Amino acid sequence: MTSESEDLLPGTRRALLHRIAVAQTEGRTPSLVGGVLRDGRVLWTGSRTGLEEAAAPGADAQYRIGSITKTFTAVLVMRLRDEGLLDLGDPLEKHLPGTEVGEVTIAQLLAHSGGLGAEAPAPWWERTPGSLRPSLPDVIGEGARMHPPGRLFHYSNPGYTLLGSLVEALRGMSWEEALRREVLEPLGLHRTSAQPQEPYARGWAVHPWADALLPEPAEDLGLMAPAGQLWSTAADLLRFAWFLAEGDERVLGAASVREMRTPAVPAAAGDWSGTYGLGMQITRSGERTLVGHCGSLPGFLAGLWVCVEEGVAAVALANATSGPLPGPAAAELVRIVADAEPRFPDPWRPAGEVDTRLLALAGPWYWGTHAYGLRLTSDGGLTLDLLRGGGRGSRFVAAGEDAWTGLDGYYAGETLRVVRRPDGAVGHLDLGSFVFTREPYEPGDAVPGGVDEGGWRGI
Known part of the structure; x- marks a missing residue:
């Protein structure tokens, strides 16, 4: 032996x-x-x-x-x-x-x-x-x-x-x-x-x-x-x-x-x-x-x-x-x-540079009432994950100005686009026709079907 x-x-x-x-x-x-x-x-x-x-x-x-x-x-x-x-x-x-x-x-x-x-x-x-x-x-x-x-x-x-x-x-x-x-x-x-x-x-x-x-x-x-x-x-x-x-x-x-x-x-x-x-x-x-x-x-x-x-x-x-x-x-x-002997994870390191235009995209986004979190990755890509209950999450790689292509999961191959307002500020995200807004059904944004004028209410 x-x-x-x-x-x-x-x-x-x-x-x-x-x-x-x-x-x-x-x-x-x-x-x-x-x-x-x-x-x-x-x-x-x-x-x-x-x-x-x-x-x-x-x-x-x-x-x-x-x-x-x-x-x-x-x-x-x-x-x-x-x-x-x-x-x-x-x-x-x-x-x-x-x-x-x-x-x-x-x-x-x-x-x-x-x-x-x-x-x-x-x-x-x-x-x-x-x-x-x-x-x-x-x-x-x-x-x-x-x-x-x-x-x-x-x-x-x-x-x-x-x-x-x-x-x-x-x-x-x-x-x-x-x-x-x-x-x-x-x-x-x-x-x-x-x-x-x-x-x-x-x-x-x-x-x-x-x-x-x-x-x-x-x-x-x-x-x-x-x-x-x-x-x-x-x-x-x-x-x-x-x-x-x-x-x-x-x-x-x-x-x-x-x-x-x-x-x-x-x-x-x-x-x-x-x-x-x-x-x-x-x-x-x-x-x-x-x-x-x-x-x-x-x-x-x-x-x-x-x-x-x-x-x-x-x-x-x-x-x-x-x-x-x-x-x-x-x-x-x-x-x-x-x-x-579990694998040791790679040490976390801060990014060498921070792109402020990308940083403006990070944080919570809402598809309807589903809460998602968008995070920047060190290689210039993005991850988009449902914050509760798993579901339709994906990694994205840069594919041009304000555009990323899905690498895996539900959105593999789909294009995530940033839609900006006339002044250049971020308006919403478009992902395969799905609209992601900063607030659930945000009034004034491009929510398909519109938003009821009465807004959110109790019973």
Whole structure:
């Protein structure tokens, strides 16, 4: 058993290693490695192995990560969007003709809402050579549409094969080369690759009714590679998780990774525990929202989660076809750190400058009789929150003179405008046709429907 740590209390370190040990024992996996990152810094890695002749794997040992590969592929597609080479609403046919499913949009493929089948035609694509599926028709198969596009979430591995082929068509290079140049090298993920590189774990099947092992083949998936080919390490995946939380202008900015983390489809029928964004799974763990992805291929299981609000990410990797549950284990690693050692808030600091025109907007506002508070933020934006009972609150970012755009909540994408009087003083706020005044139904202001001349009265 090995572990490395920094800046965690001894009790926290022991709890993390205990969770890895339990997952390895109860999951009956030859080895399991985990790690935790906070605010961009790896705080802990630990591992356990049941193979007597092997040393416990470190944070630099490669495991196959299966469908976590899809998140990498989605990043490549989002880069194409940000460069103006495609729109997420484009039908696939516009950029990759002749697939027979060309009416499905790029966004639907990213979010698994294109209605395509879950798997490629037989034989089992994860355990057979990719050379058996040399063309897209061999991957998609007949009767590829299981559901009307855009209606519901239906996980589709062939959908991500199409996205990988889309990347190749628009970049003029292989998916693997585009990934290396555009994502892996800029982020410093030097131990993430399409083919295994020593040191790496071997994949095993564990007999369900006996403590016996069977080696699993490690096939090159060919065209299906964008859905599940990659090998990576705990250390690399933690760095990638931090990118998914913060963004990196060399690859994707913060706004684009935030878009990837935003739910894009309804939850699957009968499952309200989570949903899917653009290449990212979104789930609830207790009171926390986690984003990331889980993955599996014969011989391997993987889980990667990040809680953006807490700044904590965790990964768990195992080399068994079934048994251990790296997804829940990684979620538990996040919980252990976040609960045992809560994040210190950033210190409050006064603003460097105060814009008096903005300061005139701060304070209470009323939509009808609903009381709101408008507060200035240090980055020049605004927050608008209902003062009692929760409800329609949002953050706003500056969008020109006397205008702000909603970032989240009910008013996401809506424009908040200041309407000034002839003398330049603030009159009222207009937010998507809603009028906010300094007093409830303030006489003389632009209250829709007017204000009764008799004013406020008792019974």
